[in-house]
Amino acid sequence: MNAIYDHVGMETLICKGLNKEYEPGKYALRSVSLSIPASGIFALIGRNGAGKTTLVRILATQLMPTSGSATIDGMDVVRDADRLRESIACVPQEARLIGWLTPRQLVMSYLYWRGFGKAEADDRGMAALRKLGIERFANTLGRALSGGIKRKVLVAAVMASEARVLFLDEPTTGLDPISRAELWGTLQKLKKDHFIFLTTHYLEEAERLADTIGILDNGRLMAMGTLEELRGMVRYPYSIKILSKTGVEKPKHGELIVGADGQKQIVTTEDEANRISTKLIRAGVRLSMSPLSLDDIFYYVVRKPIEAGDNNDEEESW
Amino acid sequence: MRRNLGSRVMASVLVNAVYTMINYPIVLVSTILAPFSLLIVIAFVSHGALLPVAVGGAFIMTMISSGTSMQQDLSHLKNDFKLQDMVVSSPTGAAVYFLGMSISEIVYSLPVIAVLVVLASIYVHASAVGYLMLAAVLAIMFTFSVALGFVLSTISTDIVQSWAFAGIVSTVISALPPIYYPITYIPMPFQYLAYLSPATYAAEIMQEVVGAGIVIFSGTTLTIDWVVIIAVTAAMLAIAVKKARWRDP
Ligand SMILES: Nc1ncnc2c1ncn2[C@@H]1O[C@H](COP(=O)(O)OP(=O)(O)OP(=O)(O)O)[C@@H](O)[C@H]1O
Ligand SMILES: [Mg+2]
Numbered sequence: 219m220n221a222i223y224d225h226v227g228m229e230t231l232i233c234k235g236l237n238k239e240y241e242p243g244k245y246a247l248r249s250v251s252l253s254i255p256a257s258g259i260f261a262l263i264g265r266n267g268a269g270k271t272t273l274v275r276i277l278a279t280q281l282m283p284t285s286g287s288a289t290i291d292g293m294d295v296v297r298d299a300d301r302l303r304e305s306i307a308c309v310p311q312e313a314r315l316i317g318w319l320t321p322r323q324l325v326m327s328y329l330y331w332r333g334f335g336k337a338e339a340d341d342r343g344m345a346a347l348r349k350l351g352i353e354r355f356a357n358t359l360g361r362a363l364s365g366g367i368k369r370k371v372l373v374a375a376v377m378a379s380e381a382r383v384l385f386l387d388e389p390t391t392g393l394d395p396i397s398r399a400e401l402w403g404t405l406q407k408l409k410k411d412h413f414i415f416l417t418t419h420y421l422e423e424a425e426r427l428a429d430t431i432g433i434l435d436n437g438r439l440m441a442m443g444t445l446e447e448l449r450g451m452v453r454y455p456y457s458i459k460i461l462s463k464t465g466v467e468k469p470k471h472g473e474l475i476v477g478a479d480g481q482k483q484i485v486t487t488e489d490e491a492n493r494i495s496t497k498l499i500r501a502g503v504r505l506s507m508s509p510l511s512l513d514d515i516f517y518y519v520v521r522k523p524i525e526a527g528d529n530n531d532e533e534e535s536w
Numbered sequence: 537m538r539r540n541l542g543s544r545v546m547a548s549v550l551v552n553a554v555y556t557m558i559n560y561p562i563v564l565v566s567t568i569l570a571p572f573s574l575l576i577v578i579a580f581v582s583h584g585a586l587l588p589v590a591v592g593g594a595f596i597m598t599m600i601s602s603g604t605s606m607q608q609d610l611s612h613l614k615n616d617f618k619l620q621d622m623v624v625s626s627p628t629g630a631a632v633y634f635l636g637m638s639i640s641e642i643v644y645s646l647p648v649i650a651v652l653v654v655l656a657s658i659y660v661h662a663s664a665v666g667y668l669m670l671a672a673v674l675a676i677m678f679t680f681s682v683a684l685g686f687v688l689s690t691i692s693t694d695i696v697q698s699w700a701f702a703g704i705v706s707t708v709i710s711a712l713p714p715i716y717y718p719i720t721y722i723p724m725p726f727q728y729l730a731y732l733s734p735a736t737y738a739a740e741i742m743q744e745v746v747g748a749g750i751v752i753f754s755g756t757t758l759t760i761d762w763v764v765i766i767a768v769t770a771a772m773l774a775i776a777v778k779k780a781r782w783r784d785p
Contacts, residue, residue, distance in 0.1 A: 275621070275784070278621075278624075278625040279624060279625055279783060280621045280624050280625060280783055280784060281783060281784045282783055282784065282785050299783070300629065303624075303625060303626055303627050303629075304627050306625050306626075307622075307625060307626060308621065308622060308625035309622070310618040310621045310622065311618075312618050313617060313618040313619070313621070313622060314616070314617050314618070315617075316551065316613070316617050316619070318555055318556055318559040318560060319551065319555050323550070323551075323555055324551075327547045327550050327551050328547070328622065328626075330543040330544060330546055330547035330550070331543075331544055331547040331548075331623055331626050331627075331628045331633075332544075332626050332627055332628070333540040333543055333544055333627055333628075334540070334543060335540060335543055336543075339543075359559065372622075375622075376622075379626075381626075385625065
């Protein structure tokens with residue numbers, strides 16, 4: 219089906235010094251550079267206003283960069299936009315199902331815009347609605363559907379298309395936990411022959427799904443890599459969360475962190491974590507030990523700007 | 537790659553006209569009524585004398601309204617549903633989207649056009665050439681209006697802003713010009729103002745055709761009228777296809 223993409227070397231996403239300045243001096247992206255294989259799933263995470271949507275819209279040819287360049291499969295998002303648009307599809311963050319359309323009508327219309335004929339549009343559209351478990355709402359008017367279902371309809375539309383590269387800006391926002399897990403399953407299957415570029419605030423989602431994770435903060439790409447690579451960025455890759463309300467001491471090799479909610483956490487090396495946790499368990503302290511989660515890493519990466527902004531004077535150096 | 541133009545045009549017609557009319561038939565009543573308010577007033581006030589001119593005016597008005605509704609429909613789809621962004625990231629470009637949406641506005645206007653055709657067949661008497669000229673003027677005004685509407689919709693960021701655009705456009709393009717009555721009815725300095733709108737030139741041609749001698753225009757005036765509406769429309773069309781804000785700056 220994707221015969222023209224058979225040259226694997228072509229499947230890349232490259233950004234070079236991408237800047238976006240909405241108003242003079244107000245940067246939403248600052249020299250974002252990256253080069254990744256355009257296959258599997260890339261998850262972009264970052265706080266509200268970090269610039270995720272801005273980056274998605276530039277790559278999906280909806281927004282002009284102020285400077286810098288980006289190419290997908292060798293096609294420049296500005297110069298080769300017409301050609302690129304043949305192979306991309308996007309669900310914008312704030313896209314909504316039109317109230318006077320049924321899911322089936324919306325999905326089919328979207329496929330018509332992509333150039334499919336009636337029979338094929340209907341087959342593909344219904345198959346996508348089925349995959350997302352919303353086939354039974356296919357003929358219900360949008361205005362009578364719940365928010366999460368409406369969101370899934372748009373995901374179904376782009377899934378049903380022929381596009382190899384899918385941009386999903388917060389696809390699971392508003393989905394219940396079961397629907398979210400189901401969508402994850404669908405994306406896992408789709409990623410075999412698609413490149414999915416998604417943004418999310420659910421770090422568990424990025425952790426579970428993504429082959430590569432990017433952390434954007436204040437317009438800058440702060441970190442990028444597999445979860446393992448991101449763990450490698452922090453000095454101590456193991457975490458012990460103290461569940462009891464007991465006092466614990468700062469370890470020799472590691473840090474003791476008190477979170478915003480008062481929870482104590484020790485970050486340290488794997489060996490040290492084993493030693494400390496054995497000791498604490500013997501002393502009757504309830505705890506959970508694990509490699510650093512994406513949450514921990516995210517907090518580590520974006521912490522400095524938060525502190526600067528919130529005037530949080532806790533002293534922690536991981 | 538799939539380049540089925542028919543499908544891509546049909547998508548716009550379905551979303552913006554067919555499904556709307558099926559789900560909200562009330563919109564049909566509103567579009568049918570729109571051109572009649574002034575038509576009725578003019579017909580009564582002139583004791584029927586201006587009826588043919590007013591019917592012709594209602595035709596022109598319907599074409600202009602198509603552009604205004606196009607602007608608001610597209611602004612709604614773009615800003616409230618982010619539909620345009622989805623289409624931008626697809627093989628359908630600005631020109632095809634514009635074409636499809638223009639046709640959707642024609643489909644939308646079909647009922648009112650049908651009513652006006654019936655009225656015209658009763659009150660308007662013109663030669664075959666006259667009817668052809670009328671059809672040409674209407675096609676040109678339609679093209680001008682939808683092109684303007686499209687351009688405005690693509691730069692709108694909000695439906696409220698779009699309503700403001702629509703208000704300004706309808707005042708300048710359609711309230712000022714003598715669409716339902718001869719331009720000679722407008723007191724002198726204000727006639728110049730009317731000539732700022734392309735609708736005035738279209739109305740002069742229409743009045744020459746249907747006016748049955750109520751107003752007489754010189755050959756030069758009519759030539760200028762044709763040149764103006766064709767030139768303005770060609771320019772607006774070029775802007776719509778080449779310069780509409782398909783990708784945000
Ligand atoms: N059209 C615009 N004009 C001016 N500034 C904008 C515009 N769109 C976004 N911004 C600004 O650019 C920055 C990045 O916004 P963006 O929407 O990309 O963030 P985000 O990471 O997607 O946030 P969220 O998680 O809340 O969706 C923000 O400071 C935002 O205020
Ligand atoms: Mg966003």
